Amino acid sequence: xxxxxxxxxxxxxxxxxxxxxxxxxxxxxxxxxxxxxxxxxxxxxxxxxxxxxxxxxxxxxxxxxxxxxxxxxxxxxxxxxxxxxxxxxxxxxxxxxxxxxxxxxxxxxxxxx
Numbered sequence: 559x560x561x562x563x564x565x566x567x568x569x570x571x572x573x574x575x576x577x578x579x580x581x582x583x584x585x586x587x588x589x590x591x592x593x594x595x596x597x598x599x600x601x602x603x604x605x606x607x608x609x610x611x612x613x614x615x616x617x618x619x620x621x622x623x624x625x626x627x628x629x630x631x632x633x634x635x636x637x638x639x640x641x642x643x644x645x646x647x648x649x650x651x652x653x654x655x656x657x658x659x660x661x662x663x664x665x666x667x668x669x670x671x
Contacts, residue, residue, distance in 0.1 A: 598658040604651025611644045
């Protein structure tokens with residue numbers, strides 16, 4: 559790894575590796591906040607599955623009603639129940655993301671130590 563002269567940043571007669579300079583400014587609190595934000599973003603990916611599933615279920619429900627209009631009530635009630643169950647996955651992902659962004663249990667535990 560190449561060493562860089564840092565006289566311009568106030569370090570006189572010292573050569574640091576770039577990794578040492580970068581890690582010097584990262585605090586534990588900042589690392590926890592960054593990881594929480596990344597985790598919240600990953601938790602929001604959970605909204606993709608319910609969206610696809612609900613669209614597919616609505617399409618199949620419309621197809622079933624088109625083939626058998628007499629069973630409209632049964633098809634619609636079953637479809638809506640299935641969509642409600644599928645939506646819980648997206649809601650759980652949203653709750654986890656909000657907890658990570660605003661509740662941040664790891665940061666509270668870290669500050670108590």
